[in-house]
Amino acid sequence: MSDESRPSPADDRPADRPITRVAAVIPAAGRGVRLGPGAPKALRTLGGTPMLVHAVRALAASRAVSLVVVVAPPDGAAEVKSLLDAHALPGGTPSGSWGSTDFMVVPGGDSRQESVRLGLEALPPGHDIVLVHDAARPLVPVDTVDAVIEAVRDGAAAVVPALPLADTVKQVEPAAVPGGPEPVVATPDRARLRAVQTPQGFDRATLVRAHETVTDDVTDDASMVEQLGEPVVAVPGHEEAFKVTRPLDLVLAEAVLARRRLNDGF
Numbered sequence: 001m002s003d004e005s006r007p008s009p010a011d012d013r014p015a016d017r018p019i020t021r022v023a024a025v026i027p028a029a030g031r032g033v034r035l036g037p038g039a040p041k042a043l044r045t046l047g048g049t050p051m052l053v054h055a056v057r058a059l060a061a062s063r064a065v066s067l068v069v070v071v072a073p074p075d076g077a078a079e080v081k082s083l084l085d086a087h088a089l090p091g092g093t094p095s096g097s098w099g100s101t102d103f104m105v106v107p108g109g110d111s112r113q114e115s116v117r118l119g120l121e122a123l124p125p126g127h128d129i130v131l132v133h134d135a136a137r138p139l140v141p142v143d144t145v146d147a148v149i150e151a152v153r154d155g156a157a158a159v160v161p162a163l164p165l166a167d168t169v170k171q172v173e174p175a176a177v178p179g180g181p182e183p184v185v186a187t188p189d190r191a192r193l194r195a196v197q198t199p200q201g202f203d204r205a206t207l208v209r210a211h212e213t214v215t216d217d218v219t220d221d222a223s224m225v226e227q228l229g230e231p232v233v234a235v236p237g238h239e240e241a242f243k244v245t246r247p248l249d250l251v252l253a254e255a256v257l258a259r260r261r262l263n264d265g266f
């Protein structure tokens with residue numbers, strides 16, 4: 001069975017635990033400059049299917065996720081809506097819904113942070129847990145999505161999936177001339193560092209407050225919650241939740257998809 005259709009354990013909660021509805025915001029408005037010339041990154045294909053469709057399927061694979069808000073390129077919301085309608089899950093679901101997961105599309109902004117904020121503003125009431133997931137991480141396994149949801153349901157205000165580093169990391173000073181040697185000033189203890197992925201999961205009120213309060217340009221939502229002084233916890237991430245950023249990442253993503261298809265026999 002594929003990761004896209006595998007049943008999700010995230011709803012197997014004890015009977016006394018209240019149901020908390022989960023929504024996901026998928027920022028997909030980036031241009032993909034580092035990937036090179038072409039369509040906006042989220043609309044480029046992997047295995048013949050747009051990256052964004054893989055990402056929405058990955059989130060919708062969790063039974064806990066009842067709404068996905070896709071944040072499209074600023075002038076591309078209608079195109080993205082048509083694309084998602086055309087790729088709705090098999091079974092003849094109505095427009096705007098993939099199985100038991102509804103979706104909506106809103107236009108994004110100039111930065112990831114602004115796009116996430118616009119997605120959050122569009123969220124209807126009734127979803128108390130919000131995941132934020134990069135469209136550029138199309139192959140995240142459902143078990144990782146569910147682990148993040150579980151940690152928020154267990155009481156964490158902010159949760160990030162994260163992996164230990166494979167490389168030693170150096171802190172450097174800027175080079176004297178562009179492209180020149182960069183003086184190394186420190187080697188942080190790798191054992192205490194993590195590479196952070198998405199989906200990141202939040203208590204909705206905390207995430208909204210973070211986006212209302214923090215004005216610095218930051219690269220992930222959890223760091224905004226850190227700036228509020230609220231605790232953020234890391235849970236194990238997954239190698240297949242990597243971000244498609246540069247051309248070589250596309251090669252890896254195609255290989256992962258091909259392996260899944262071989263394993264699943266389709």
Ligand SMILES: Nc1ccn([C@@H]2O[C@H](COP(=O)(O)OP(=O)(O)OP(=O)(O)O)[C@@H](O)[C@H]2O)c(=O)n1
Pocket residue numbers: 026027028029030031032033034035041042071108109110111112113115116133134135136137243244245
């Ligand atoms: N104005 C922006 C910029 C980024 N993103 C989204 O944020 C996620 C992570 O960003 P990144 O991988 O950096 O994507 P791009 O900004 O498209 O890449 P680049 O920096 O190479 O242009 C992606 O899903 C991207 O679509 C967004 O919604 N709105």
Ligand SMILES: C[C@](O)(CO)[C@H](O)COP(=O)(O)O
Pocket residue numbers: 112134195196197198219220221243245
């Ligand atoms: C949110 C993120 O994917 C966590 O690793 C990352 O920070 C996005 O960074 P980018 O520079 O926008 O690719």
